[in-house]
Amino acid sequence: VCRGPATIKIDRHNAAFCEPHYIEHIHRQIERVIDKYRMFGPDERVLLGVSGGKDSMGAWHALTELGYQVQAVHFNNGFGAFSEESEAVVRNFAEERGSSLRVYRFSDLMGFEFQEAVSRTTTPPCAVCGSFKRYHFNMLAGKLECRVVATGHNLDDETAFLMGNVLHWSTGYLRKTGPVLEPEPGMARKVKPLVRITDQEMLHYVRSCGVAVAESECPHAKKVTSHLYKRALDMLDQEMPGVKTEFYFGCLERMLPVAGPEWEKNRELGYCPVCGYRTMRSDMCSMCLLKSRVRGG
Ligand code: SF4
Ligand SMILES: [Zn+2]
Ligand SMILES: [Zn+2]
Numbered sequence: 001v002c003r004g005p006a007t008i009k010i011d012r013h014n015a016a017f018c019e020p021h022y023i024e025h026i027h028r029q030i031e032r033v034i035d036k037y038r039m040f041g042p043d044e045r046v047l048l049g050v051s052g053g054k055d056s057m058g059a060w061h062a063l064t065e066l067g068y069q070v071q072a073v074h075f076n077n078g079f080g081a082f083s084e085e086s087e088a089v090v091r092n093f094a095e096e097r098g099s100s101l102r103v104y105r106f107s108d109l110m111g112f113e114f115q116e117a118v119s120r121t122t123t124p125p126c127a128v129c130g131s132f133k134r135y136h137f138n139m140l141a142g143k144l145e146c147r148v149v150a151t152g153h154n155l156d157d158e159t160a161f162l163m164g165n166v167l168h169w170s171t172g173y174l175r176k177t178g179p180v181l182e183p184e185p186g187m188a189r190k191v192k193p194l195v196r197i198t199d200q201e202m203l204h205y206v207r208s209c210g211v212a213v214a215e216s217e218c219p220h221a222k223k224v225t226s227h228l229y230k231r232a233l234d235m236l237d238q239e240m241p242g243v244k245t246e247f248y249f250g251c252l253e254r255m256l257p258v259a260g261p262e263w264e265k266n267r268e269l270g271y272c273p274v275c276g277y278r279t280m281r282s283d284m285c286s287m288c289l290l291k292s293r294v295r296g297g
Pocket of ligand 2: 001002003017020021
């Protein structure tokens with residue numbers, strides 16, 4: 001852009017940037033996605049889930065710089081040193097920038113420790129963690145007066161999720177592919193402003209901006225199959241630059257409009273008789289079921 005020395009090279013855009021122009025480039029990518037999918041405007045309060053990792057911290061920094069109103073929410077699952085470091089990172093950021101942050105502990109919201117949920121049921125830790133976060137983002141969106149819930153899912157997360165769901169033909173999840181999930185009664189609107197940016201690019205971004213992120217890895221991360229899909233997709237993208245973007249946006253533009261309505265028909269949705277949360281199960285929602293199982297011993 002400026003003919004100054006480039007420090008960051010992005011193969012898939014066939015471009016190299018100096019630091020200030022790289023930051024500008026990332027901001028432009030985020031703005032484009034927010035505008036194109038009409039995610040939110042500068043007058044809306046956005047609930048952003050912040051884990052302390054590079055994606056959510058980068059999103060928090062970028063959205064703040066771009067002038068959006070962010071209400072950050074952090075969940076502490078009580079995973080020892082990892083959780084303590086993550087909480088410290090988000091608290092420091094909020095304090096330094098004067099940003100609005102709420103921190104909730106798993107045990108305070110659920111009435112028991114995460115470990116109890118895992119040892120007393122057959123649900124894998126990441127499934128407990130995922131449904132716990134989704135459930136409480138929805139509940140908190142209403143409570144904190146945010147119409148939109150944003151997450152730091154990036155292009156690599158999204159394509160890995162898509163690949164897993166295509167390999168197993170999980171049409172219930174495939175239906176939910178995309179940067180926006182429209183609201184339904186009792187469910188907030190979900191948006192992913194980082195869908196055009198890769199893991200590597202987000203890492204460069206937080207480093208360029210001097211945003212501190214949690215360095216340690218979640219103790220359950222090794223069991224995550226999405227890592228395998230990410231590796232496979234990286235390999236493909238190296239040989240065929242741009243194939244990740246084509247895979248993801250091709251699904252949104254060419255497959256979902258055709259197959260989506262069909263998958264939608266098979267969807268059975270109800271409301272949880274205990275808490276009123278929208279659920280695909282025929283009885284209690286997954287959080288109420290988890291509570292009753294743990295409490296029932
Ligand atoms: S690795 Fe699993 S348990 Fe750890 S934060 Fe991610 S989803 Fe949650
Ligand atoms: Zn430049
Ligand atoms: Zn419920």
